[in-house]
Amino acid sequence: MSTLAHVFEAAGxxxxxxxxxxxxxxxxxxxxxxxxxxxxxxxxxxxxxxxxQRDVLMQALALLDVEAPILADHPEVIVADEVPISCPLPAxxxxxxxxxxxxxxxxxxxxxxxxxxxxxTSVGRVLDxxxxxxxxxVLDHWAGGEAWTEVPLPGKNTIxxxxxxxxxxxxxxxxxxxxxxxxxRQVEAWFYEETEAGRTLxxxxxxxxxQEAPFPFWFYMAPGHR
Amino acid sequence: MRELxxxxxxxxxxxxxxxxxxxxxxxxxxxxxxxxxxxxxxxDPFTATDTSFRTLAAEDRDLLLGxxxxxxxxxxxxxxxxxxxxxxxxxxxxxxxxxGEVAPRHFSFAGNQPDTVAEVRLDSGxxxxxxxxxxxxxxxxxxxx
Numbered sequence: 337m338s339t340l341a342h343v344f345e346a347a348g349x350x351x352x353x354x355x356x357x358x359x360x361x362x363x364x365x366x367x368x369x370x371x372x373x374x375x376x377x378x379x380x381x382x383x384x385x386x387x388x389q390r391d392v393l394m395q396a397l398a399l400l401d402v403e404a405p406i407l408a409d410h411p412e413v414i415v416a417d418e419v420p421i422s423c424p425l426p427a428x429x430x431x432x433x434x435x436x437x438x439x440x441x442x443x444x445x446x447x448x449x450x451x452x453x454x455x456x457t458s459v460g461r462v463l464d465x466x467x468x469x470x471x472x473x474v475l476d477h478w479a480g481g482e483a484w485t486e487v488p489l490p491g492k493n494t495i496x497x498x499x500x501x502x503x504x505x506x507x508x509x510x511x512x513x514x515x516x517x518x519x520x521r522q523v524e525a526w527f528y529e530e531t532e533a534g535r536t537l538x539x540x541x542x543x544x545x546x547q548e549a550p551f552p553f554w555f556y557m558a559p560g561h562r
Numbered sequence: 563m564r565e566l567x568x569x570x571x572x573x574x575x576x577x578x579x580x581x582x583x584x585x586x587x588x589x590x591x592x593x594x595x596x597x598x599x600x601x602x603x604x605x606d607p608f609t610a611t612d613t614s615f616r617t618l619a620a621e622d623r624d625l626l627l628g629x630x631x632x633x634x635x636x637x638x639x640x641x642x643x644x645x646x647x648x649x650x651x652x653x654x655x656x657x658x659x660x661x662g663e664v665a666p667r668h669f670s671f672a673g674n675q676p677d678t679v680a681e682v683r684l685d686s687g688x689x690x691x692x693x694x695x696x697x698x699x700x701x702x703x704x705x706x707x
Contacts, residue, residue, distance in 0.1 A: 337704040345579035347691035377635030383642035
């Protein structure tokens with residue numbers, strides 16, 4: 337973003353950067369930056385809080401009054417909460433299915449409600465909702481030791497498949513929890529640490545590594561710190 | 563995540579280009595440029611190493627977050643797109659007269675760029691700037707994701 341600020345200013349535009357990382361912006365010297373120590377991915381700080389977002393914008397736009405480069409700090413710090421959300425998971429319904437497949441099928445109604453209420457979904461990079469279930473079945477086979485080169489994965493691209501499975505779960509979860517919006521990494525933590533699908537994904541990722549699949553194929557199936 | 567991101571190399575700039583705002587904020591046309599890899603459902607999706615940008619119309623509300631990296635939090639955006647792309651807040655500020663108007667078009671890049679950012683500096687960044695200038699934009703709000 338700071339790079340674009342330099343380019344845009346040189347073209348005669350006035351810019352303000354909402355900066356997430358203070359040490360990065362200090363080195364990149366954009367013309368005007370409001371450093372906001374908010375969870376990464378949430379530069380306006382709080383979803384579904386228009387007043388807070390408005391205040392961030394007002395502080396950022398105020399920097400346009402200063403007639404020299406400036407780096408200011410938003411006074412509030414929001415820490416990315418990594419405690420898994422408390423979200424009910426479906427009971428085991430069909431024990432002939434892999435646990436993650438059964439679980440994903442059980443979450444389908446919640447996922448469908450999310451799509452209906454939001455009118456958009458992040459699922460669909462390579463899989464639709466039915467494909468999420470089919471892909472989990474294959475990942476379960478990989479996790480159980482079957483060769484990834486022998487058992488084809490619906491959607492093929494492991495990174496995109498992982499994205500679609502996680503998005504399906506995250507969107508379903510948002511329909512199943514009450515209260516204020518979950519913090520920065522709470523739903524991610526829930527997915528990877530508490531769901532059968534998360535466990536299956538991580539086990540399949542480990543199996544790919546052990547079967548010496550190319551590094552990007554397995555590494556980007558989960559966030560780097562996992 | 564913050565530790566991981568902070569460890570990545572960044573391009574360092576010796577000097578800072580600076581364009582003072584030439585009109586009062588209450589008369590300025592404001593655009594958002596985000597690195598959230600937003601795109602319309604029917605756009606070409608971003609590729610994993612995409613250095614190009616997508617054009618967003620001010621009225622688009624069904625935008626998808628097209629990042630490839632699993633390190634991004636998508637949930638905030640899923641709950642409320644304004645947490646990364648504050649188009650509704652900008653519209654409200656225009657209605658109140660805090661800013662002059664919302665630009666007709668906004669732009670989106672993917673946040674995960676090659677370390678040199680050469681393409682954005684020399685190619686897609688200037689191309690995007692030309693679009694903004696053509697739209698009569700005065701102020702660009704840059705939102706990272």
